Structures are given as C-alpha cells and as structure tokens.
Amino acid sequence: MKVTIIGAGNVGASCASLLAQRNLVRKIVLLDIREKLSEGKSLDISQMLSMIESNTEVIGITKDYFQSKNSEIIIITCGIPRKPGMSREDLVKTNAEIIRTVTKKSILFSPKSKFIIVSNPLDVMSYVSYMTAKVDSSRIIGMAGILDSARYRFFLSKKLNISPIDIQSLLLGGHGDTMVPLYRYTSVSGIPIKEFLSEEENDEIIEKTKKGGEQIVNLLGTSAWMAPSASVVKIVETILKDSKRIFPCSVFLKGQYGLKDIYLGVPVVLGKSGVEKIVELKLNQKEKNLLKKSANHVKMMINKLKKFDTSY
Numbered sequence: 114m115k116v117t118i119i120g121a122g123n124v125g126a127s128c129a130s131l132l133a134q135r136n137l138v139r140k141i142v143l144l145d146i147r148e149k150l151s152e153g154k155s156l157d158i159s160q161m162l163s164m165i166e167s168n169t170e171v172i173g174i175t176k177d178y179f180q181s182k183n184s185e186i187i188i189i190t191c192g193i194p195r196k197p198g199m200s201r202e203d204l205v206k207t208n209a210e211i212i213r214t215v216t217k218k219s220i221l222f223s224p225k226s227k228f229i230i231v232s233n234p235l236d237v238m239s240y241v242s243y244m245t246a247k248v249d250s251s252r253i254i255g256m257a258g259i260l261d262s263a264r265y266r267f268f269l270s271k272k273l274n275i276s277p278i279d280i281q282s283l284l285l286g287g288h289g290d291t292m293v294p295l296y297r298y299t300s301v302s303g304i305p306i307k308e309f310l311s312e313e314e315n316d317e318i319i320e321k322t323k324k325g326g327e328q329i330v331n332l333l334g335t336s337a338w339m340a341p342s343a344s345v346v347k348i349v350e351t352i353l354k355d356s357k358r359i360f361p362c363s364v365f366l367k368g369q370y371g372l373k374d375i376y377l378g379v380p381v382v383l384g385k386s387g388v389e390k391i392v393e394l395k396l397n398q399k400e401k402n403l404l405k406k407s408a409n410h411v412k413m414m415i416n417k418l419k420k421f422d423t424s425y
C-alpha cells in the first residue's frame with residue numbers, strides 16, 4: 114500500500130508525519146519540486162519511526178514521478194499558500210497551473226489512484242484536477258469540510274465548555290467565507306445544539322469559523338498545517354479501511370442540491386472507491402439560499418479561470 118504526497122511543504126510534510134504515525138501504509142512517497150526538501154523532511158520523519166513503532170517507509174523524492182508508481186492515493190498539497198492580507202482566491206492562477214501539471218504527471222504513473230486535493234482555492238483546484246485527470250469524479254476528493262467542521266467544533270467546545278469530541282456538525286458549500294454550517298444538523302452527543310445555544314449565538318461561532326484560516330495566517334504569516342493534515346489523514350484512513358464514514362468533502366456535483374459542473378462541499382460516504390455516495394439533505398429556504406450563494410462564488414472563480422485558460 115503506497116501513498117504519494119505531492120508538495121513537501123508545511124501541509125505535505127505534516128501529512129507524511131501524521132500518516133507515518135498511524136502506521137497505516139507500507140510506503141509514503143513525499144515529492145517536491147524543490148531540491149533536497151522532501152529528502153530532508155522524509156529523513157527526519159523516518160528517524161522518528163522506531164520510537165513510535167511504525168513500519169511505514171517514508172522516502173523523499175525531487176520531481177521523479179516514477180517513484181510514485183501505482184500509488185493507492187495521491188495527496189496534492191503543492192502550490193503557494195496565502196500570506197496576511199491575501200484571500201485564497203488570490204492563489205488561483207498560480208496554483209491552477211501547478212495542480213494541472215502535477216495531476217497530469219501523477220495520473221500517468223498511478224492510473225487507478227484516488228486523489229485528495231488540498232491546495233487552494235480548494236473547490237476550484239479540485240475542479241482543475243478533475244478536468245485534468247479525466248477519471249471518474251468519485252476518485253477526486255477535495256479536503257476542506259472536515260477542517261472547517263473541526264474548527265467549528267473547537268470554537269463551539271470553548272463556548273459550551275464541552276469536549277469537541279462529543280460535538281457533531283455538518284457543513285456545506287465552498288471552502289471560504291461562503292461556507293454554510295448547518296445549525297439544524299449540529300448536536301452534542303445526539304442532543305440538538307438548540308438545547309445549548311440560540312441560533313444567534315451560533316452565528317457568532319460560525320463567523321469565527323469562517324475566519325479560522327485567516328486568523329492563523331495573520332498569526333503565523335502563512336496558512337495552517339496541523340489541523341489540515343489531520344483532516345487529510347482522516348480521509349486517507351477512511352478510504353484505506355473502507356470504513357464508509359460520512360464526512361463533508363468537496364466533490365463534483367451532477368445535479369445534486371440542484372447544482373452541476375462544480376466542486377462543492379457536501380456530505381459524502383467515503384470508502385475504498387473514494388466518494389461512494391453523495392448524501393442529499395432536505396434544506397430549508399435559508400440554507401438553500403446560502404448554498405446557492407456559495408456555489409455562485411465558486412462558479413465565478415471557475416469561469417474566470419476558464420476565460421484565462423480555454424483548455425478547461
């Protein structure tokens with residue numbers, strides 16, 4: 114069982130480290146364009162393995178895609194992150210080119226692989242990877258909803274003084290300010306959230322969640338990587354164990370939620386084939402409007418990209 118991670122920067126190296134600690138796969142290939150980076154990071158991770166009793170082999174590669182041959186899963190974390198004052202959308206042109214190039218190269222050596230996309234702006238990059246790979250959309254999964262949901266659970270846990278582990282939540286929509294956390298589908302150990310706080314109080318938590326990525330960018334000067342890599346590892350584990358768990362992920366919609374030709378966050382069942390089912394919830398009018406607004410925003414970015422590059 115081999116997993117390849119493209120991009121050995123903050124998110125990529127952290128994914129390799131967390132995945133190796135889970136002792137889930139035989140081999141992790143960490144690949145970057147920058148000479149020596151992945152070799153150094155993989156060596157550091159490898160030297161940790163005897164202490165944590167993991168048998169995973171971690172190798173670092175510069176540009177040589179042959180080493181990624183027949184990967185079960187390819188995780189795309191390469192490209193530029195935002196800096197303070199930037200939006201995720203500011204990354205679109207640079208990262209689209211990078212995602213297209215690395216998807217083309219990876220699919221050549223791993224034609225049956227599932228892809229987890231991390232690079233931003235997430236929903237558009239997942240779309241770019243899907244259009245480039247030309248494989249069934251069930252195999253191209255964007256990671257964002259798990260992270261956004263984890264942030265929401267964290268802020269909520271602080272407000273309620275309750276463990277985040279016991280908070281269940283669900284989000285829809287794009288990864289960004291237009292995300293749609295669902296108050297109606299949030300609960301604490303099965304108890305509806307309305308028993309703990311009002312919708313208005315919850316809205317304050319949602320605003321914090323929407324700004325969760327930006328808050329870290331402003332503190333660190335670059336974007337988050339610990340919680341994002343833990344979210345990626347959740348997806349990897351679910352696919353490899355064929356666990357059929359439900360998570361919000363950015364997936365290609367073909368009419369579900371009244372939307373098509375777009376990658377957007379919705380709840381999905383994940384298993385060994387990737388996205389095994391898209392769960393369609395009955396939304397109320399307010400939720401429908403918010404989702405539509407979020408979809409319009411992602412569509413607008415996709416259309417801008419298509420104008421700039423007619424090959425999409």
Ligand SMILES: NC(=O)c1ccc[n+]([C@@H]2O[C@H](COP(=O)([O-])OP(=O)(O)OC[C@H]3O[C@@H](n4cnc5c(N)ncnc54)[C@H](O)[C@@H]3O)[C@@H](O)[C@H]2O)c1
Pocket residue numbers: 119120121122123124125144145146147150190191192193194195204208211214215230231232233234235256257260288335336337338341
């Ligand atoms: N989806 C999410 O929730 C989420 C969360 C965190 C970060 N991100 C995004 O993930 C991306 C990576 O973030 P980071 O903090 O790891 O950045 P980083 O700068 O630390 O790492 C990016 C790495 O990509 C490499 N790279 C660039 N072009 C490449 C190519 N063509 N082939 C191989 N490697 C290449 C760079 O050399 C660098 O090492 C950013 O776009 C960021 O916005 C998304």
Ligand SMILES: O=C(O)C[C@H](O)C(=O)O
Pocket residue numbers: 194195201233288325326327329330336337341
């Ligand atoms: O905020 C970012 O730019 C990175 C990522 O999308 C995040 O939410 O942490």
